[in-house]
Amino acid sequence: MAHKRPTGAATPRSGAEVQRSKTVRRQTVGMSTEAQDGDDLQDRITNFLRRNFPQIQMHGGSAAIQNLDRETGEVTIMLGGACSGCGISPMTIQAIKTRMVKEIPEIETVHADTGMDGGGGGDAGGMSPSFPGETTEDDGDAGADEGPQAPF
Amino acid sequence: MTDFDPEKFEDKYVHYFAELQRAYKNAFETMNDAYDSELVHAIDQRVLNESEPLYEDGAFRIDLPENPHDRVTDAGVLVDEEKLSGTLDRYVDEIEAELRSVFDLDGE
Numbered sequence: 001m002a003h004k005r006p007t008g009a010a011t012p013r014s015g016a017e018v019q020r021s022k023t024v025r026r027q028t029v030g031m032s033t034e035a036q037d038g039d040d041l042q043d044r045i046t047n048f049l050r051r052n053f054p055q056i057q058m059h060g061g062s063a064a065i066q067n068l069d070r071e072t073g074e075v076t077i078m079l080g081g082a083c084s085g086c087g088i089s090p091m092t093i094q095a096i097k098t099r100m101v102k103e104i105p106e107i108e109t110v111h112a113d114t115g116m117d118g119g120g121g122g123d124a125g126g127m128s129p130s131f132p133g134e135t136t137e138d139d140g141d142a143g144a145d146e147g148p149q150a151p152f
Numbered sequence: 153m154t155d156f157d158p159e160k161f162e163d164k165y166v167h168y169f170a171e172l173q174r175a176y177k178n179a180f181e182t183m184n185d186a187y188d189s190e191l192v193h194a195i196d197q198r199v200l201n202e203s204e205p206l207y208e209d210g211a212f213r214i215d216l217p218e219n220p221h222d223r224v225t226d227a228g229v230l231v232d233e234e235k236l237s238g239t240l241d242r243y244v245d246e247i248e249a250e251l252r253s254v255f256d257l258d259g260e
Contacts, residue, residue, distance in 0.1 A: 055173065087180025088173040090200035095165035095172075114197050 041106055042068060045075060048104060053096065059086055063096075073108030075100070078115055089114050156255035161207045172205060175250035183243050191236070194229040195220070195243055205251060212251040214244045 042065060049056070049063050056063050060081055067076040077096060079089055093112040100110045160167040183192045202217035217223065220240055221233050231239075252258050 055170070087177035087184075087196055090196060090203060091165075091169065091172040091176050093201045094204060095169050098165045112201075114201070 041070060041104075044104055045100070045107070048100060049077070049096065052099060053092060055088070056092060059088060061086070061089075067111075070106070073106050074111070075107055075109070076111040076113070078113060080115060154255055156257060158207055164205065171254045172251075175205075175247055175254045176200065178250045178253075179243060179246040182246050183239075187239055187242070188231075190229055191224070191231055191239055192243070194224045194227045194231075195236075195240060198223040198227045199240065200243075200247075205247070212248045214247055216240070216244070 045065055045068070053063065056079065061079055062081045064078050064080065065075060066078040067074075069075070079092065093114075096112045097110040101107050154168070154171050157167075164172060180192065180196055183195075199216060199220045202223075204215040206213045206215055221231075221236050224231060224236055
């Protein structure tokens with residue numbers, strides 16, 4: 001039973017797999033480290049997306065908080081996986097932008113993108129095709145079980 | 153078929169999100185079959201992602217962002233303005249037709 005860990009057992013989605021596992025320090029950039037644990041706002045954003053946009057997951061896509069600036073109330077959501085080329089992402093993006101500012105008062109501006117930024121590929125690059133942490137049922141206390149869940 | 157209520161359409165992303173997705177997706181598939189796939193993807197990702205479907209005076213209209221040509225070329229897709237304009241017009245017509253279909257407003 002020894003340590004037979006296949007080094008790197010690298011699937012193409014190894015990055016996403018890492019996100020899925022336990023203690024993930026989210027992909028937040030530009031956010032002060034002090035807020036990484038028990039970041040209520042971040043949890044609320046994650047839960048907002050999971051609760052209101054299960055279609056992303058159902059269509060084999062993913063959504064991750066890429067940047068959250070608490071000072072300015074600005075958040076960047078990156079849609080990946082199948083979201084980058086299935087025709088439903090435009091309305092998903094618009095709905096996220098429109099609803100999030102209404103439903104999460106701290107959020108003033110939402111940037112949402114599929115990652116097609118000048119690369120021309122239209123592929124966001126093998127992000128996780130689902131919402132890690134989807135088994136969490138309700139949205140009130142994401143921090144109660146496994147701490148900050150993976151960022152979608 | 154979904155009953156259409158113009159007032160509820162004011163809050164369309166809450167009440168009609170699935171229908172909007174379906175209309176855009178159907179239009180995307182039609183366009184992707186008929187036109188340059190790379191261009192259709194770029195329009196989908198870089199222009200329509202800032203679009204807004206509106207219902208005004210009994211008809212659907214798609215509000216588009218400014219400078220669609222810059223948006224598409226910034227995504228690395230080289231296309232002349234005329235071709236983009238023609239494809240985008242057709243795409244918008246297709247979305248509007250799909251919206252009428254999804255909401256069963258074709259005969260009105």
